[in-house]
Amino acid sequence: MILQNFEKKNKKIQESFLKLNADPERFRRRLNFSWSNWGFGMEPLRISAERLEKAGIKYIELHGNHYGRDLGYKASQTLKILDDCGLRVSGICGIFSADNDLSSSRGIHRQSAIDYLRRELDFAEEVQASYILVVPAAVGRPVPYDDMELQRSAETLRMVAGDFLKKNIKAAVEPIRSDEVSIVHTISEAIKYIEAVGHPGVRHINADVYHMQSSEAHAGEAILDVGDMLVNLHLADSNRGALGEGSLDLDAIIKALYVIGYNSEGRFVTLEPLGAGGNPYSAMFEKPDPKMLDRLVLNSVNYFKEREEQAIGMCLERA
Numbered sequence: 001m002i003l004q005n006f007e008k009k010n011k012k013i014q015e016s017f018l019k020l021n022a023d024p025e026r027f028r029r030r031l032n033f034s035w036s037n038w039g040f041g042m043e044p045l046r047i048s049a050e051r052l053e054k055a056g057i058k059y060i061e062l063h064g065n066h067y068g069r070d071l072g073y074k075a076s077q078t079l080k081i082l083d084d085c086g087l088r089v090s091g092i093c094g095i096f097s098a099d100n101d102l103s104s105s106r107g108i109h110r111q112s113a114i115d116y117l118r119r120e121l122d123f124a125e126e127v128q129a130s131y132i133l134v135v136p137a138a139v140g141r142p143v144p145y146d147d148m149e150l151q152r153s154a155e156t157l158r159m160v161a162g163d164f165l166k167k168n169i170k171a172a173v174e175p176i177r178s179d180e181v182s183i184v185h186t187i188s189e190a191i192k193y194i195e196a197v198g199h200p201g202v203r204h205i206n207a208d209v210y211h212m213q214s215s216e217a218h219a220g221e222a223i224l225d226v227g228d229m230l231v232n233l234h235l236a237d238s239n240r241g242a243l244g245e246g247s248l249d250l251d252a253i254i255k256a257l258y259v260i261g262y263n264s265e266g267r268f269v270t271l272e273p274l275g276a277g278g279n280p281y282s283a284m285f286e287k288p289d290p291k292m293l294d295r296l297v298l299n300s301v302n303y304f305k306e307r308e309e310q311a312i313g314m315c316l317e318r319a
Helices: 005-022 043-053 075-084 107-128 149-167 186-195 207-217 218-231 250-259 278-286 290-317
Strands: 034-036 060-063 088-093 131-134 170-173 204-208 230-235 268-271
Touching: 005 218, 005 290, 034 088, 034 290, 043 060, 043 075, 043 290, 060 170, 060 268, 075 107, 075 131, 088 107, 088 230, 107 131, 107 149, 131 204, 131 230, 149 170, 149 186, 170 186, 170 230, 186 204, 186 218, 204 207, 204 218, 207 218, 207 230, 218 230, 218 250, 230 250, 250 290, 268 290
Parallel strands: 034 060, 034 268, 060 088, 088 131, 131 170, 170 204, 204 230, 230 268
Antiparallel strands: none
């Protein structure tokens, strides 16, 4: 039987993964599993943290909600809540709308993006976050202003790149599907954008499997291509729901991550099931359904761990 093209790519990933059994130490540490909490809507942080603790999750990606000087999480209160629940901060999910658009044709909006990032950097340093997710253009605006967006965005981000470097926080550029943003839709485009920024403070990528399924030829292959630049990977199933509820080939993703040595300090797999739609930011303001969110988290965690352990077990059996 002749394999389909995506199956051929899966096979190559599988072959590379099986070669890891020559060094069982490569599996001593599991992938760092995190959860992005902004999809929990208007739920208080303590309730969200308690849910993640019950599910055995150790890391949380915090909603970057410092939209103004007086808004957003307070570092001391946040650390107290997370410490009570045995959680550490993986990173900050930067939220970029038309109001703080790095690529905007309006200077006031680009200045808002600069100010926003500086507020988030101060907070990220206090809560010991590893990265801040950066989107080059506004989410929910797929139609471009003009053909200078990428240049404006890179120029604007360059203005705060030194701040990332000083605070030792990684700027993780996220490529997003063309249904949601006007520029930077693929891993290769994110790399070109980083080259356009041209600053050592911007060197990393936040990939998202949901976007990769529509923008990349093969999500697992793209993970191999991005390699050491990858600092965080957002995960949801093919329907942007809980893991195991769609048609995502999660095994190929897990194996590709182990092949690039992603199971290491400061690199995270972060669940972000937001539901389908062109502007997911509406999830920030929804009234939470605690029982639904409990199931969402628990089902996703159990399914991921099941697939991860099965993949590793099968590999080591061949040693």
